[in-house]
Structure formats: structure tokens, C-alpha cells
Amino acid sequence: LPDNDCIFCNIIEKNKSGKTEYEDDEVVVLWDINPQAPVHLLVIPKMHIARLSEFSEKDLHLLTKMMSVTQKVVKRLKLSDKGFRLVINDGHDSGQSIFHVHMHILSGRRMTWPPG
Ligand code: AMP
Ligand code: ZN
Numbered sequence: 001l002p003d004n005d006c007i008f009c010n011i012i013e014k015n016k017s018g019k020t021e022y023e024d025d026e027v028v029v030l031w032d033i034n035p036q037a038p039v040h041l042l043v044i045p046k047m048h049i050a051r052l053s054e055f056s057e058k059d060l061h062l063l064t065k066m067m068s069v070t071q072k073v074v075k076r077l078k079l080s081d082k083g084f085r086l087v088i089n090d091g092h093d094s095g096q097s098i099f100h101v102h103m104h105i106l107s108g109r110r111m112t113w114p115p116g
Contacts, residue, residue: 003048008100012046021077026062027069029105038108039079043070050099052090066103079107087115 002009011018012028021041022029032040045062049055055063074080084107089096 001048003100006048006100007098008044008102009048012044022069022073024069026065029069029073032104036104037106037111039077039084039105040107041073041105043073043103043105045101049101051096052088052101055101070103070105073105077107079105083107085111 002013004010007016008030010016011030018028019031020028021031026046028044028046030042030044032042043066045059045066047059047062049059049062070086074084084105087104087106088101089104
């Protein structure tokens with residue numbers, strides 16, 4: 001069920017606008033409003049699950065789906081030519097700020113390692 005207080009649920013339910021790169025019945029891909037790289041996208045399951053560590057067994061197919069959607073978008077935007085990074089923040093120490101699972105796709109600049 002959508003969470004009325006969740007920014008991503010509100011964008012998914014179209015109560016709030018977002019710039020969408022891809023959408024199907026299970027997953028949406030949005031352009032991040034505060035981009036940390038020339039390409040910064042968020043791959044979001046439509047189902048409200050707070051964080052990766054709260055995924056239940058029956059919903060795990062959504063992780064595979066997120067990866068297959070990522071492949072589609074990466075091909076469309078030709079991100080593999082120079083490469084990209086995927087990030088999922090989970091919980092306080094990671095810096096997770098929105099508690100609706102999402103995976104960042106970052107591309108278009110040289111990344112550093114380790115991450116900050
Ligand atoms: P995290 O810190 O991993 O929880 O990532 C949350 C991300 O959502 C941040 O990169 C924010 O810039 C981004 N964000 C916050 N609000 C919005 C919004 N309304 N539309 C698109 N991205 C957003
Ligand atoms: Zn939500």
C-alpha cells in the first residue's frame with residue numbers, strides 16, 4: 001500500500017511531479033532532483049518497502065526486475081560506454097534519507113573509491 005507521507009509513493013501516485021525516464025507496472029526510474037553526477041537516476045519499486053534489509057522473500061523478484069530495468073535504461077542512455085555506478089543506501093550510517101527502497105544510477109563523471 002502507498003504511504004501518504006512518502007515522497008516516492010506520492011510521485012508514483014502522481015500526487016507530486018517527478019521527471020520520469022522509465023515506468024512499468026512494478027518499477028519507475030526518476031531523475032534525481034539533486035544530482036551528484038551528470039547522470040543521476042533513481043530506480044524505485046512501486047511497492048512501498050522502506051529499505052533493502054526489509055525486503056521479504058516474496059518480493060525479491062523486484063530486485064531482479066530493478067536490475068533488468070537498469071540494463072534497459074543504461075542501454076538507452078549509452079551509459080556503458082564510459083561506465084556507471086549503482087548504490088543502495090540502507091539505514092542511518094549509509095545516509096539513507098528517503099525510506100522507500102531505491103537504487104541510484106550515477107554516471108557521466110569519474111567516480112572515486114572508497115565512496116565518502
Ligand atoms: P538516499 O539518500 O539514498 O535515501 O537518496 C534519496 C535521493 O532522493 C537523494 O539523492 C535526493 O536528492 C533524491 N530526492 C529527494 N526528493 C526527490 C524528488 N522529489 N524527486 C527526485 N529525487 C528526489
Ligand atoms: Zn513509499
